[in-house]
Amino acid sequence: MRRIGRWLLAVLIGGWLPVLLITWWWNASADSTDPFFPPLHAIWEQFQYNWIWQFWGIHVMPTLQNLIVGFLIAVVIAIPLGVVVGSSRTTATYVEPVVDFIRSIPPVALVPIFILLLGLDSSMRIASITFAASFPILLNTIEGVRATNVVLLDTAMVFRLTRNQILWRVRLPNAMPTVFAGLQVGFQIAFIVAIASEILGSGFGLGAFTLIATDSFMILDAWTGVMLLGILGYVLNLVFDVVERISLRWYFGQRKLV
Amino acid sequence: MTTAAISIRDVRMDYPTPDGVKHVLGGISYDVTEGHYVSIVGPSGVGKTTLLRLLTGLAQPTAGEIIVAGKRLSGAPEGLAVVLQDYTRSLMPWLTVERNIALPLRNEKISKANVRQRVKESLTEVGLEGSERAYPWQLSGGMQQRVSIARALAVRPRILVMDEPFASVDAQTRFDLEDLVLKVRADFGITTLMVTHDIDEATYLSDDVVVLYGKPATVSDIVSIDLAFPRSQVETRNDHRFAQMRTRIYEKVRGLS
Structure with a gap:
C-alpha cells in the first residue's frame, strides 16, 4: 500500500509539468491556422488514424525490427570482445587507439558509406545500427571488466577459484553496472541511427515516413511521426530502466545505502 | 616435537621502482607452529602486507622459500583461507x-x-x-x-590468514570480533597468521608476536605471549605481564630498543 502511494506521488511530481505543457499547447494551438503549427487536437486525430493501427505494420515494425536486430548483434559482438580486451592489458594497448579513433566518427556520418557497401536494403540499416551501438557497449565492457577491484580478485585467487570462475563469477558480475550503462547509451545511439538510416533511401520506417511527410507538406503526418518517435524513445528507455533495476537489484540497493 | 605449519626460509622481496630496486624484505625466517596464533606487527610500510601476499601465494619472493605442508609455495595453497581488512571489497x-x-x-x-x-x-x-x-x-x-x-x-582451512581484520570497525565491535576469533581458535585450532598494526590486539590474541623492523625489514623480535587461555578483555589486559609484553613489542616496533 505504501509502495503504491509512493509510486503515485512520484507520478504526480514527475507528471504535472508535461500535463501543464500539453494543456497549454492544446489551448494555444486550438485556433491556429499556421500550416506549420497545426492545432494539437488535429495532430492527435491524425495520430490515432495513422498509428492505431493503420501504418503500424508498414512504418513502425520495420524500424523496430532493424533497431532490435541491430542492437542485439552489437551486444553479441561487443560484450565478448570487451571482456577479452578488458581482461588483458596487452590487448587493450593494441586495440584501444583504433577503437577510440573509430568511435570519434559520428555514426550517422557513416550511413552513406554503409549504403555504398551494402546498398539500400535493411542489411545496410542493421549494419549501421550495429556499428554505432557497438562502441559504447564495447568501451564500457572493457572499462567494467578492467576495473574489478584488486581485493576481490585477490580473495578469489586465495580461495582458489579457477580463471573461468573468476571471469564468470567475479569479473563479469562486477562489470554489469558499467556494461548496463553502455547498453543504455548504445541503445539510444542505435535509435538515432535507426531513424537516420531511413531518412536516406527508404520508403518504409518511421524516419522515412516523417521525412516524406515533411517533404510533401503533409505537416500533420510529420507531427504525428515526430510525436510517435518521442513516445517510442521514451517507452524503450523506460523498459531499459526497468530491466536494469531488476537485474541489478544488488547494485541499486547498495548505492541507496551509501 | 611440534611441527611447523608454515616455514618461512630466508625470504627476500625486492620491488623495482623508478629510483632503483627497493628492498622490502631482507631475509625473513620464521616457523609457524601448527595450531598457533601468530601476529605480525611492525611500523607502517615495513612490508607486513608484502609478507602476507607471499604467504597467500599471491606474490612470489625474490629469494628464499615458504614451505606449507611440506611443499614449496607457488600460488595459493590448498587449505588456506583469508580474511581481509576491507570487507566492503572482499x-x-x-x-x-x-x-x-x-x-x-x-x-x-x-x-x-x-x-x-x-x-x-x-x-x-x-x-x-x-x-x-x-x-x-x-x-x-x-x-x-x-x-x-x-x-x-x-x-575448513588448516591455515587462516588475516590482514588487519578489525581495522575498519568501531572499538566495541572490535572487541567482539577479537573474542570471536579467540572462540574460533578454541573450537578449531586453526593455525592463524594475522597482520596488524595494533599492538594490544596482537598481544591479546596471539601465542607469538613477530616484530618486523628496518629497511629492508627483518625479524627484529619474536615475543612469546604465555598468557593463559581463555583470555578475557578485562582480566588479560589488566595482567601486568600483558603490559610488559606490549611495552616490549611497542619499543621494538618503534625501534627504541
Whole structure:
C-alpha cells in the first residue's frame, strides 16, 4: 500500500509539468491556422488514424525490427570482445587507439558509406545500427571488466577459484553496472541511427515516413511521426530502466545505502 | 616435537621502482607452529602486507622459500583461507551471504545439501545464524567481517590468514570480533597468521608476536605471549605481564630498543 502511494506521488511530481505543457499547447494551438503549427487536437486525430493501427505494420515494425536486430548483434559482438580486451592489458594497448579513433566518427556520418557497401536494403540499416551501438557497449565492457577491484580478485585467487570462475563469477558480475550503462547509451545511439538510416533511401520506417511527410507538406503526418518517435524513445528507455533495476537489484540497493 | 605449519626460509622481496630496486624484505625466517596464533606487527610500510601476499601465494619472493605442508609455495595453497581488512571489497556485493560463503566451496566435491549445511554451521559459529539471504551491504561493518570469517571457516582451512581484520570497525565491535576469533581458535585450532598494526590486539590474541623492523625489514623480535587461555578483555589486559609484553613489542616496533 505504501509502495503504491509512493509510486503515485512520484507520478504526480514527475507528471504535472508535461500535463501543464500539453494543456497549454492544446489551448494555444486550438485556433491556429499556421500550416506549420497545426492545432494539437488535429495532430492527435491524425495520430490515432495513422498509428492505431493503420501504418503500424508498414512504418513502425520495420524500424523496430532493424533497431532490435541491430542492437542485439552489437551486444553479441561487443560484450565478448570487451571482456577479452578488458581482461588483458596487452590487448587493450593494441586495440584501444583504433577503437577510440573509430568511435570519434559520428555514426550517422557513416550511413552513406554503409549504403555504398551494402546498398539500400535493411542489411545496410542493421549494419549501421550495429556499428554505432557497438562502441559504447564495447568501451564500457572493457572499462567494467578492467576495473574489478584488486581485493576481490585477490580473495578469489586465495580461495582458489579457477580463471573461468573468476571471469564468470567475479569479473563479469562486477562489470554489469558499467556494461548496463553502455547498453543504455548504445541503445539510444542505435535509435538515432535507426531513424537516420531511413531518412536516406527508404520508403518504409518511421524516419522515412516523417521525412516524406515533411517533404510533401503533409505537416500533420510529420507531427504525428515526430510525436510517435518521442513516445517510442521514451517507452524503450523506460523498459531499459526497468530491466536494469531488476537485474541489478544488488547494485541499486547498495548505492541507496551509501 | 611440534611441527611447523608454515616455514618461512630466508625470504627476500625486492620491488623495482623508478629510483632503483627497493628492498622490502631482507631475509625473513620464521616457523609457524601448527595450531598457533601468530601476529605480525611492525611500523607502517615495513612490508607486513608484502609478507602476507607471499604467504597467500599471491606474490612470489625474490629469494628464499615458504614451505606449507611440506611443499614449496607457488600460488595459493590448498587449505588456506583469508580474511581481509576491507570487507566492503572482499565480499561480492551481488551475492547473498549464503552464496558468498558457498563460492569458495564450488571446487570441492560436496553436495548442495552439504554446502548449505556448512554455510549454516559457519554462520552459527560467527553468531549470524539466519542471515543467509541478506546481502552483505545490508549488514553492519562488524557483521560483514563476521561473514568474511564465516566464509573462511566454511572451507575448513588448516591455515587462516588475516590482514588487519578489525581495522575498519568501531572499538566495541572490535572487541567482539577479537573474542570471536579467540572462540574460533578454541573450537578449531586453526593455525592463524594475522597482520596488524595494533599492538594490544596482537598481544591479546596471539601465542607469538613477530616484530618486523628496518629497511629492508627483518625479524627484529619474536615475543612469546604465555598468557593463559581463555583470555578475557578485562582480566588479560589488566595482567601486568600483558603490559610488559606490549611495552616490549611497542619499543621494538618503534625501534627504541
